[in-house]
Amino acid sequence: MTKVILIGRPNVGKSSLFNRLVGRRIAITSDIAGTTRDTNKEICEIYDKECVLIDSGGLDDSSEIFKKVRDKTLSEAKEADIVLFMVDGKFMPQDEDREIFYSLLGLQKPTALVINKIDSKKDQTRAYEFIEFGASNVFEISVSHNTGIDEIKDFIYPYIKESLKADTEESLDDFLANFDENGEILDDEINQNEPIKVGIIGRVNVGKSSLLNALVKDERSVVSSVEGTTIDPVNESFVYENRVFEFVDTAGIRRRSKIEGIEKFALNRTQKVLENTDVSLLVLDSSQPLSELDEKVAGIASKFEPAMIIILNKWENKGEKEFDEISRQIRDKFKFLSYAPIISVSALDGKRVHKIYPLILKVYENFTKKIKTSQLNEVINEATITHPLPHEKGKLVKIYYSVQFDTKPPKIALIMNRPKSLHFSYKRYLINKIRSSFELEGTPIVIVARDKKKQKDGDEKEE
Structure with a gap:
């Protein structure tokens, strides 16, 4: 697909133009020079054609981070098909x-x-000075007044090779092919065409950007020892065994008291990413003790209920004994993530990264699993026989039946006579039974209790 890159020094308005062309606010914008450090990529429609629009980091040599940003930007420019060089008309x-x-x-x-920021006749007069560039x-x-944007689109349009695919009406035979003989949708076939959205999350400087680069086998994200290098989420796709992974490297999270300036926007953007994440890779720095902040970051991720993998990064010189000890500490601290597998890697050296795919x-697969109703009820019945439900003030509490009503993650409804009497500890017991029975690592x-009396036409109010 045709690539269009926006290039310029810091604070000339590249991210604002990027958002304007894409049609929604994706890149973080601020008056702080150097807000964009990694390249943002997004599919952009220019009239009836599609291209990849790239918002690059500002070209600046004032610090270690910005030198790396500059090198990355110039490298991206060589790979692009069209270059838009922006300057500040002020x-x-x-x-x-x-x-x-x-x-x-x-x-x-x-x-x-x-030439951006041409907001007045005085600005237009100043813009004449750029004639000397010989462009x-x-x-x-x-960008702020939305003037001149169509002219840029007109310039880009002839160089874009791809047209948008025309919508085609699905035939009845094709539609029916999505269902089995019992009218059940064939989830597996549909899921095979669906990208898996993978969010990389962790506190600052644990190696998230290095992990992204190792996973996509490219220097996609700027890596630096300076905390808070990544501000915008950095996304990149990678194909493994005919499945598309959409990796997103999010901004590192620090203590709330230390969050300043544009990092507030970055934290909000990280949470937006997690809302749409299928699998979260929680990255921990194995060279440092687990901290309270690690636990808070894990809590933020788990709140959005994605599938979860815990990544012990910077595992250069450790063995099996250390892995067992750190895993035990993680299980003690992160009891709410007891279901998450733990893997050790060295993103910098690329060791064991291949095991993540x-x-x-x-x-x-477990995140999207659909459990047959008959099998689910068999497990629930066996669980209630082994450990009967506690009575409520001498009254019988009973589960009539159970059914899975959603996936991503698996959501199960228990149809009961007294749903409010289902204690959280018993709910946890049932979750563990279901997990072990169906190997849902x-x-x-998610289990919800519903009142049988409130059911109407197969629908009931969730308690």
């Missing part, structure tokens, strides 16, 4: 801008000079 032309623009022209690909394609725009497939299980 200032006179800078020598650095001129040098960068000339170097981009050397790439021999369609390149445009985009063949110059656009004066104001099949583990993602396994926990995702890696996925949470």
Whole structure:
């Protein structure tokens, strides 16, 4: 697919233009120079065609992080098909801008000079000074006022090779092929075409960006020892055994008292990512003791009920005894994640990273599993016989039957006479029984109790 990259020094409005062209707020924008550090990629529709729009980090050499951002941006520019070089129209032309623009022209690909923040006649007069760049394609725009955006689209359009796929009406035979002879939907066939969304989460500086790079086998995310390097979520797709994994590296989470400036936006964006995550990779730094913050991060992730894998990163010089000891500590501290498998890796060296792929497939299969009603009731009945439900003030508490009503994660309804009397400890007992009976490692299980009296036409109010 045709790639269009936005390039420029920090704070010229690249992320704002990126959001405007894509049509929704994806990249974090702020007045703080260097807000974007990794490249954001998103499918963008330009009229009736699709392209990949890339929002790059600002070109700056003022620090270790920004030098890495600059190198990453220039590397991305070489791979792109169309280059939009942005400058700030509120200032006179800078020598650095001129040098960068000339170097981009050397790439021999369609390149445009985009002068942003042209909000007044005074700005237009200043923009004339950029004629000295000798650019063949110059656009004066104001992203904040939404002016000049269509002209940029007109420039990009002829170079995009792909057209949007036309919608085709599904035939009746094709539609019926999605169901078995009993009218049950064939979940497995549908799921095979569905990307698995994998969110990488953890506190700052545990190696999330290094893990993303190791997983997608590319320097996709900027890696630095400076805490808080990743601000925007960084997404990249990877194909393993004909399944598409959509990895997202989220911003590192620090103590609330230390969250400043744009990191507040980053935390909100991380939570938005988790809302749409199928599998979360909780990354822990095995070279440091488990902290309270690790537990809080795990709690944030589990709140959204994804499948979960715990990654012990920076496992360069440790053995089996250390793994058993740290695993025991994790089970003690993270009791609410008792279902999550634990794996040790070294993202920096790439050791054992390959074992994460099949583990993602396994926990995702469990995350989307549909349990047959007859088998589920058999397990629940056996569990209640082994450990009968406690009475409520001398009154019998009974489960009439159970049924799975949703997946991602598996959600099970218990139809009861006194649903409010189902104690959380007994619910936990049933969850453990279901998990062991159906081998549901890696996925949470949700149980809700429903009152038989409130059922109407197969639907009832959830208690």
